[in-house]
Protein backbone atom coordinates (compact mmCIF):
# COMPACT_ATOMS: atom_id res chain seq x y z
CA UNK A 83 0.00 0.00 0.00
CA UNK A 84 1.43 3.46 -0.82
CA UNK A 85 2.02 6.15 1.71
CA UNK A 86 -0.68 8.83 1.13
CA UNK A 87 1.88 11.57 1.75
CA UNK A 88 4.50 10.38 -0.71
CA UNK A 89 2.11 8.93 -3.31
CA UNK A 90 1.62 12.17 -5.32
CA UNK A 91 5.40 12.66 -5.39
CA UNK A 92 5.91 9.09 -6.53
CA UNK A 93 3.37 9.59 -9.29
CA UNK A 94 5.13 12.79 -10.32
CA UNK A 95 8.49 11.03 -10.27
CA UNK A 96 6.99 8.21 -12.32
CA UNK A 97 5.53 10.65 -14.84
CA UNK A 98 8.86 12.47 -15.07
CA UNK A 99 10.75 9.23 -15.46
CA UNK A 100 8.28 8.02 -18.11
CA UNK A 101 8.53 11.36 -19.90
CA UNK A 102 12.31 11.22 -19.90
CA UNK A 103 12.31 7.60 -21.08
CA UNK A 104 9.92 8.44 -23.93
CA UNK A 105 12.00 11.48 -24.88
CA UNK A 106 15.12 9.31 -24.68
CA UNK A 107 13.58 6.68 -26.97
CA UNK A 108 12.43 9.37 -29.41
CA UNK A 109 15.91 10.92 -29.38
CA UNK A 110 17.52 7.53 -29.93
CA UNK A 111 15.12 6.85 -32.84
CA UNK A 112 15.86 10.22 -34.41
CA UNK A 113 19.61 9.77 -34.10
CA UNK A 114 19.93 6.15 -35.19
CA UNK A 115 22.76 5.81 -37.73
CA UNK A 116 21.83 4.32 -41.11
CA UNK A 117 25.00 2.22 -41.30
CA UNK A 118 24.62 -1.33 -40.00
CA UNK A 119 28.25 -1.30 -38.78
CA UNK A 120 27.72 1.93 -36.82
CA UNK A 121 24.60 0.72 -34.97
CA UNK A 122 24.81 -0.62 -31.42
CA UNK A 123 23.36 -4.09 -30.93
CA UNK A 124 21.13 -2.54 -28.25
CA UNK A 125 19.70 -0.12 -30.85
CA UNK A 126 19.44 -2.62 -33.71
CA UNK A 127 15.83 -3.74 -33.01
CA UNK A 128 14.69 -0.09 -32.93
CA UNK A 129 16.55 0.57 -36.20
CA UNK A 130 14.80 -2.39 -37.87
CA UNK A 131 11.48 -1.04 -36.65
CA UNK A 132 12.27 2.47 -37.87
CA UNK A 133 13.34 1.04 -41.27
CA UNK A 134 10.17 -1.11 -41.39
CA UNK A 135 12.44 -4.06 -42.13
CA UNK A 136 13.90 -2.34 -45.20
CA UNK A 137 17.68 -2.64 -45.69
CA UNK A 138 20.05 -1.66 -48.48
CA UNK A 139 22.89 -3.82 -49.75
CA UNK A 140 25.04 -1.50 -51.89
CA UNK A 141 27.15 -3.64 -54.22
CA UNK A 142 30.36 -2.58 -55.88
CA UNK A 143 33.48 -4.43 -56.98
CA UNK A 144 37.26 -4.05 -56.87
CA UNK A 145 38.49 -3.38 -60.41
CA UNK A 146 40.61 -1.00 -62.42
CA UNK A 147 38.88 2.31 -63.19
CA UNK A 148 40.97 3.81 -65.96
CA UNK A 149 44.47 5.03 -65.12
CA UNK A 150 43.18 7.72 -62.75
CA UNK A 151 40.50 6.37 -60.34
CA UNK A 152 40.82 4.04 -57.33
CA UNK A 153 40.10 0.31 -57.57
CA UNK A 154 37.23 0.70 -55.11
CA UNK A 155 35.45 3.42 -57.14
CA UNK A 156 32.18 1.49 -57.41
CA UNK A 157 32.11 0.57 -53.72
CA UNK A 158 32.90 4.16 -52.71
CA UNK A 159 30.33 5.77 -55.02
CA UNK A 160 27.45 3.36 -54.48
CA UNK A 161 27.84 3.54 -50.71
CA UNK A 162 27.83 7.31 -50.71
CA UNK A 163 24.57 7.39 -52.71
CA UNK A 164 22.98 4.63 -50.61
CA UNK A 165 23.89 6.28 -47.31
CA UNK A 166 22.53 9.64 -48.50
CA UNK A 167 19.36 7.98 -49.81
CA UNK A 168 18.84 6.17 -46.49
CA UNK A 169 19.34 9.43 -44.61
CA UNK A 170 16.47 10.91 -46.65
CA UNK A 171 14.22 7.87 -46.08
CA UNK A 172 15.43 5.69 -43.22
CA UNK A 173 16.78 2.24 -44.08
CA UNK A 174 19.72 0.26 -42.72
CA UNK A 175 22.78 0.13 -45.01
CA UNK A 176 24.81 -3.11 -45.00
CA UNK A 177 28.64 -2.79 -44.68
CA UNK A 178 31.13 -2.68 -47.58
CA UNK A 179 30.34 -5.39 -50.15
CA UNK A 180 32.45 -6.03 -53.25
CA UNK A 181 31.81 -9.69 -54.18
CA UNK A 182 30.47 -8.92 -57.65
CA UNK A 183 31.07 -10.20 -61.19
CA UNK A 184 34.34 -8.90 -62.68
CA UNK A 185 36.00 -11.66 -64.71
CA UNK A 186 36.51 -9.24 -67.62
CA UNK A 187 39.13 -7.25 -65.64
CA UNK A 188 41.25 -10.20 -64.47
CA UNK A 189 44.10 -9.05 -66.72
CA UNK A 190 44.38 -5.75 -64.82
CA UNK A 191 46.29 -5.21 -61.55
CA UNK A 192 44.31 -5.22 -58.32
CA UNK A 193 41.13 -6.85 -59.64
CA UNK A 194 39.42 -9.24 -57.23
CA UNK A 195 37.32 -11.76 -59.20
CA UNK A 196 35.53 -14.38 -57.08
CA UNK A 197 34.18 -17.51 -58.76
CA UNK A 198 30.62 -17.43 -60.11
CA UNK A 199 29.56 -20.02 -57.54
CA UNK A 200 30.97 -17.98 -54.66
CA UNK A 201 29.38 -14.73 -55.90
CA UNK A 202 25.95 -16.37 -55.66
CA UNK A 203 26.66 -18.13 -52.37
CA UNK A 204 27.99 -15.02 -50.59
CA UNK A 205 25.07 -12.98 -51.88
CA UNK A 206 22.54 -15.61 -50.78
CA UNK A 207 24.05 -16.02 -47.35
CA UNK A 208 24.29 -12.25 -46.92
CA UNK A 209 20.61 -11.81 -47.86
CA UNK A 210 19.65 -14.73 -45.58
CA UNK A 211 21.58 -13.22 -42.68
CA UNK A 212 20.05 -9.80 -43.29
CA UNK A 213 16.57 -11.37 -43.26
CA UNK A 214 17.34 -13.37 -40.11
CA UNK A 215 18.12 -10.03 -38.47
CA UNK A 216 14.76 -8.56 -39.47
CA UNK A 217 15.50 -7.18 -42.96
CA UNK A 218 12.48 -8.67 -44.69
CA UNK A 219 12.91 -6.28 -47.62
CA UNK A 220 16.44 -6.42 -49.02
CA UNK A 221 17.25 -3.84 -51.69
CA UNK A 222 20.38 -4.62 -53.75
CA UNK A 223 21.73 -1.24 -54.86
CA UNK A 224 23.92 -1.87 -57.87
CA UNK A 225 27.02 0.27 -58.29
CA UNK A 226 28.82 -1.81 -60.94
CA UNK A 227 27.92 -2.34 -64.61
CA UNK A 228 29.35 -5.88 -64.60
CA UNK A 229 26.65 -6.91 -62.09
CA UNK A 230 23.77 -5.99 -64.36
CA UNK A 231 23.07 -9.64 -65.28
CA UNK A 232 24.08 -11.17 -61.94
CA UNK A 233 21.71 -9.22 -59.70
CA UNK A 234 18.46 -9.72 -61.64
CA UNK A 235 19.44 -13.41 -62.02
CA UNK A 236 19.94 -13.62 -58.25
CA UNK A 237 16.54 -12.00 -57.68
CA UNK A 238 14.94 -14.54 -60.05
CA UNK A 239 16.67 -17.41 -58.26
CA UNK A 240 14.91 -16.38 -55.03
CA UNK A 241 11.85 -18.23 -56.31
CA UNK A 242 13.65 -21.57 -55.98
CA UNK A 243 12.11 -22.02 -52.53
CA UNK A 244 9.90 -20.26 -50.02
CA UNK A 245 11.50 -17.33 -48.24
CA UNK A 246 10.15 -14.91 -45.67
CA UNK A 247 11.72 -11.90 -47.38
CA UNK A 248 11.79 -10.17 -50.74
CA UNK A 249 14.86 -9.14 -52.76
CA UNK A 250 14.59 -5.96 -54.83
CA UNK A 251 17.23 -4.65 -57.26
CA UNK A 252 17.78 -0.98 -58.11
CA UNK A 253 20.46 1.20 -59.62
CA UNK A 254 22.88 3.12 -57.41
CA UNK A 255 23.90 5.52 -60.16
CA UNK A 256 21.39 7.78 -61.83
CA UNK A 257 22.41 10.72 -63.98
CA UNK A 258 20.93 14.09 -63.15
CA UNK A 259 18.60 15.66 -65.73
CA UNK A 260 19.68 19.20 -64.75
CA UNK A 261 20.47 21.29 -67.87
CA UNK A 262 24.10 21.90 -66.88
CA UNK A 263 24.49 18.09 -66.66
CA UNK A 264 22.88 17.04 -69.92
CA UNK A 265 25.51 18.91 -71.93
CA UNK A 266 27.99 16.07 -71.32
CA UNK A 267 28.32 13.95 -74.49
CA UNK A 268 27.28 10.37 -73.60
CA UNK A 269 30.04 8.90 -75.82
CA UNK A 270 32.66 10.22 -73.41
CA UNK A 271 30.86 8.84 -70.41
CA UNK A 272 31.51 5.13 -69.96
CA UNK A 273 33.56 3.19 -67.39
CA UNK A 274 35.81 5.63 -65.46
CA UNK A 275 34.50 8.37 -67.75
CA UNK A 276 32.95 11.72 -66.91
CA UNK A 277 30.18 10.50 -64.54
CA UNK A 278 32.24 8.14 -62.43
CA UNK A 279 35.19 10.50 -62.26
CA UNK A 280 32.93 13.41 -61.27
CA UNK A 281 31.32 11.24 -58.57
CA UNK A 282 34.72 10.33 -57.06
CA UNK A 283 35.59 14.06 -57.14
CA UNK A 284 32.77 14.38 -54.59
CA UNK A 285 33.11 11.12 -52.63
CA UNK A 286 36.94 10.93 -52.36
CA UNK A 287 38.50 13.88 -54.23
CA UNK A 288 41.98 13.15 -52.88
CA UNK A 289 42.01 9.81 -54.77
CA UNK A 290 41.39 11.25 -58.26
CA UNK A 291 44.54 11.62 -60.39
CA UNK A 292 43.39 13.76 -63.31
CA UNK A 293 47.04 14.15 -64.37
CA UNK A 294 46.90 10.46 -65.39
CA UNK A 295 43.45 10.50 -67.06
CA UNK A 296 44.84 10.86 -70.57
CA UNK A 297 47.79 8.49 -70.13
CA UNK A 298 45.65 5.62 -71.50
CA UNK A 299 42.93 5.45 -74.10
CA UNK A 300 39.25 4.96 -73.38
CA UNK A 301 38.40 4.62 -77.08
CA UNK A 302 36.11 1.81 -78.27
CA UNK A 303 38.37 -0.50 -80.33
CA UNK A 304 35.34 -2.32 -81.88
CA UNK A 305 37.43 -5.45 -82.48
CA UNK A 306 34.52 -7.88 -82.84
CA UNK A 307 32.32 -7.97 -85.90
CA UNK A 308 29.10 -9.57 -84.70
CA UNK A 309 25.47 -8.67 -85.28
CA UNK A 310 23.59 -6.66 -82.67
CA UNK A 311 22.05 -8.92 -80.04
CA UNK A 312 24.83 -11.53 -80.14
CA UNK A 313 26.61 -11.64 -76.78
CA UNK A 314 30.01 -13.02 -75.79
CA UNK A 315 31.86 -12.75 -72.48
CA UNK A 316 34.90 -11.26 -74.22
CA UNK A 317 32.88 -8.33 -75.60
CA UNK A 318 34.13 -5.84 -73.02
CA UNK A 319 37.80 -6.75 -73.48
CA UNK A 320 37.32 -6.59 -77.24
CA UNK A 321 36.12 -3.00 -76.93
CA UNK A 322 37.95 -1.54 -73.90
CA UNK A 323 41.10 -3.56 -73.04
CA UNK A 324 42.47 -0.76 -70.81
CA UNK A 325 39.34 -0.97 -68.65
CA UNK A 326 38.58 2.60 -69.46
CA UNK A 327 35.60 3.60 -71.63
CA UNK A 328 35.23 7.20 -72.66
CA UNK A 329 37.15 10.26 -71.71
CA UNK A 330 37.27 11.62 -68.18
CA UNK A 331 38.75 14.97 -69.12
CA UNK A 332 35.36 16.73 -68.90
CA UNK A 333 34.78 15.57 -65.32
CA UNK A 334 33.78 18.24 -62.82
CA UNK A 335 32.80 18.25 -59.18
CA UNK A 336 29.48 19.96 -60.09
CA UNK A 337 28.47 17.00 -62.30
CA UNK A 338 29.33 14.65 -59.43
CA UNK A 339 27.22 16.64 -56.98
CA UNK A 340 24.23 16.71 -59.35
CA UNK A 341 24.46 12.98 -60.06
CA UNK A 342 24.94 12.12 -56.40
CA UNK A 343 21.83 14.11 -55.50
CA UNK A 344 19.84 12.43 -58.31
CA UNK A 345 21.07 8.99 -57.19
CA UNK A 346 20.30 9.61 -53.50
CA UNK A 347 16.83 10.97 -54.36
CA UNK A 348 16.18 7.92 -56.54
CA UNK A 349 17.28 5.51 -53.79
CA UNK A 350 15.10 7.34 -51.23
CA UNK A 351 12.11 7.02 -53.53
CA UNK A 352 12.83 3.29 -54.05
CA UNK A 353 12.98 2.84 -50.24
CA UNK A 354 9.60 4.58 -49.87
CA UNK A 355 7.99 2.37 -52.55
CA UNK A 356 9.51 -0.81 -51.08
CA UNK A 357 8.27 0.11 -47.58
CA UNK A 358 4.78 0.56 -49.03
CA UNK A 359 4.92 -2.74 -50.97
CA UNK A 360 2.44 -5.16 -49.42
CA UNK A 361 2.06 -7.26 -52.57
CA UNK A 362 5.39 -8.94 -53.37
CA UNK A 363 5.72 -11.17 -50.30
CA UNK A 364 2.04 -12.15 -50.46
CA UNK A 365 2.44 -13.15 -54.14
CA UNK A 366 5.70 -14.99 -53.42
CA UNK A 367 3.88 -17.06 -50.78
CA UNK A 368 0.90 -17.70 -53.06
CA UNK A 369 3.29 -18.75 -55.85
CA UNK A 370 5.20 -21.16 -53.59
CA UNK A 371 1.94 -22.69 -52.41
CA UNK A 372 1.00 -23.40 -56.05
CA UNK A 373 4.54 -24.51 -56.96
CA UNK A 374 4.29 -27.27 -54.34
CA UNK A 375 1.29 -28.72 -56.22
CA UNK A 376 1.55 -27.66 -59.88
CA UNK A 377 -1.03 -30.22 -61.03
CA UNK A 378 -3.62 -28.43 -58.94
CA UNK A 379 -2.93 -25.08 -60.61
CA UNK A 380 -6.04 -24.18 -62.59
CA UNK A 381 -5.55 -24.66 -66.37
Ligand SMILES: [Zn+2]
Pocket residue numbers: 147155156225226227273274278
Ligand atom coordinates in the same frame (compact mmCIF):
# COMPACT_ATOMS: atom_id res chain seq x y z
ZN1 LIG B 1 32.73 1.71 -62.07
